[in-house]
Amino acid sequence: MSPNIETMLIEKGIQPTAMRMLVLDCLLKQSSATPMTELESELHPADRITIYRTLKTFEEKGMVHAIDDGSGATKYAICVEDCSTTGHHDLHVHFNCNICKQTTCLPNTSVPELKLPEGFVPAELSLIVKGVCPGCSNR
Amino acid sequence: MSPNIETMLIEKGIQPTAMRMLVLDCLLKQSSATPMTELESELHPADRITIYRTLKTFEEKGMVHAIDDGSGATKYAICVEDCSTTGHHDLHVHFNCNICKQTTCLPNTSVPELKLPEGFVPAELSLIVKGVCPGCSNR
DNA sequence: ATAGATAATGCAATCCTATTGCATGCAATG
DNA sequence: CATTGCATGCAATAGGATTGCATTATCTAT
Ligand SMILES: [Mn+2]
Ligand SMILES: [Mn+2]
Ligand SMILES: [Zn+2]
Ligand SMILES: [Zn+2]
Numbered sequence: 001m002s003p004n005i006e007t008m009l010i011e012k013g014i015q016p017t018a019m020r021m022l023v024l025d026c027l028l029k030q031s032s033a034t035p036m037t038e039l040e041s042e043l044h045p046a047d048r049i050t051i052y053r054t055l056k057t058f059e060e061k062g063m064v065h066a067i068d069d070g071s072g073a074t075k076y077a078i079c080v081e082d083c084s085t086t087g088h089h090d091l092h093v094h095f096n097c098n099i100c101k102q103t104t105c106l107p108n109t110s111v112p113e114l115k116l117p118e119g120f121v122p123a124e125l126s127l128i129v130k131g132v133c134p135g136c137s138n139r
Numbered sequence: 140m141s142p143n144i145e146t147m148l149i150e151k152g153i154q155p156t157a158m159r160m161l162v163l164d165c166l167l168k169q170s171s172a173t174p175m176t177e178l179e180s181e182l183h184p185a186d187r188i189t190i191y192r193t194l195k196t197f198e199e200k201g202m203v204h205a206i207d208d209g210s211g212a213t214k215y216a217i218c219v220e221d222c223s224t225t226g227h228h229d230l231h232v233h234f235n236c237n238i239c240k241q242t243t244c245l246p247n248t249s250v251p252e253l254k255l256p257e258g259f260v261p262a263e264l265s266l267i268v269k270g271v272c273p274g275c276s277n278r
Numbered sequence: 279a280t281a282g283a284t285a286a287t288g289c290a291a292t293c294c295t296a297t298t299g300c301a302t303g304c305a306a307t308g
Numbered sequence: 309c310a311t312t313g314c315a316t317g318c319a320a321t322a323g324g325a326t327t328g329c330a331t332t333a334t335c336t337a338t
Contacts, residue, residue, distance in 0.1 A: 004193065015305095015306095015315080017304090017305095017314095017316090018317080020315090022267060035159065036295080036296090037295090047316065047317050047318075048317095049297090049298095049316080049317070049318075049319095050315080050316055050317070052296080052297080053315085053316085054315095061303075064237045068209050069264075070207050070265065072294075072324095072325085073294085073295065073296095074295085074296085093255075095255070095259055096203065098262060106189075106255065106256060106259070108256065108257055109253060109254065109256065112252070112253070113251070114232065114248060114250065114251070114268065115249075116232075116234070116245065116248055116268065117245060117247065117273075118273070119249065119272070119273025119276060119277070120234055120245070120268070120270060120271075120272060120273060120315075121270045121271040121276055122269070122270040123237060123269050123270040123271070124268075124269050124270070125266065125267060125268045125269060126265075126266070126267045126269075127264065127265070127266050127267075128265045128266075129253065129255065129259070129261050129262060129263075129264045130261070130262055130263050130264060130265070131186035131259060131260045131261040131262040131263070131320075132259075132260040132262070133258070134256075134257070134258025134259060136319065137258060137260055138258070152333090154285075154286080154334080156285095156286065156287090156333085156334085158286080158287075159286090174324090175324080176324090186287070186288050186289075187288095188287080188289075188290095188326090188327095189286080189287055189288070190287070191326080192286080192287085193286095193327080196286095211295095211296085211323080211324070212323085212325095213324085213325085229332065
């Protein structure tokens with residue numbers, strides 16, 4: 001486990017318990033957004049509920065963001081910018097592959113401006129693109 | 140009930156049963172995307188599962204589209220264009236009000252072009268804007 | 279119109295994810 | 309070391325989505 005895992009937690013104001021370090025370490029190793037079930041099996045036999053609450057805490061503290069890609073299970077990914085308990089500032093596009101079902105953060109794909117009809121005041125938005133990912137289109 | 144309900148169903152290749160006409164009629168009267176629970180209470184004591192399967196059929200046949208606005212319950216809205224069993228062609232922005240929780244189709248809000256990273260092949264997308272709707276911002 | 283074939287409906291049961299309650303464990307603080 | 313507050317485990321629940329199966333309605337071809 002990377003030695004700075006503990007530091008990362010402390011910097012976000014999260015008490016670095018063993019469980020939390022394990023979850024963070026696991027999340028850092030993922031190449032795509034991760035559902036609870038994945039963490040459960042990777043961290044077996046860690047308690048499911050503890051993982052659940054750890055993710056809630058992480059989200060609250062700006063360590064991860066939750067993604068609802070329509071698969072039915074919420075997925076989580078490490079925040080890339082300076083998110084904190086104040087709010088998340090890393091709103092970006094997410095890509096969900098129809099073949100491998102993986103959901104990838106696209107932090108460099110800017111979300112375009114929208115011209116909403118009169119009266120609609122936007123606050124935040126979620127943009128999920130579905131299609132085929134590089135890994136799946138190359139074979 | 141509008142007399143052309145039956146025609147609408149037939150045109151989409153859906154057998155116009157009593158139940159389906161009721162569901163379609165109810166959907167047509169809605170001013171925002173409708174969750175199962177809403178249909179259940181409006182059509183009470185109609186069977187929940189039958190409504191569920193009716194919506195599945197409608198979606199399959201291009202009569203309605205399903206919207207996952209993150210509320211936990213899928214919402215449904217009448218398709219505005221010539222959708223069919225071939226596919227849905229009315230991809231548009233959906234607005235979810237943080238106050239009244241209603242989800243509105245914005246068929247006239249065009250979804251801008253996206254520059255995805257190399258290798259990502261887009262097929263469809265879901266764009267949910269959250270904020271305050273006209274009804275809620277006016278008071 | 280009638281009989282067989284096909285599709286729709288009702289009700290029960292189940293699968294899954296998300297969420298809460300409560301008792302216990304642990305760790306920082308003074 | 310005692311106090312106190314947060315973290316953890318396990319049980320239980322909530323709620324939406326989905327399936328199985330027997331019954332009923334509808335359609336199609338005599
Ligand atoms: Mn992301
Ligand atoms: Mn819509
Ligand atoms: Zn893929
Ligand atoms: Zn509103």
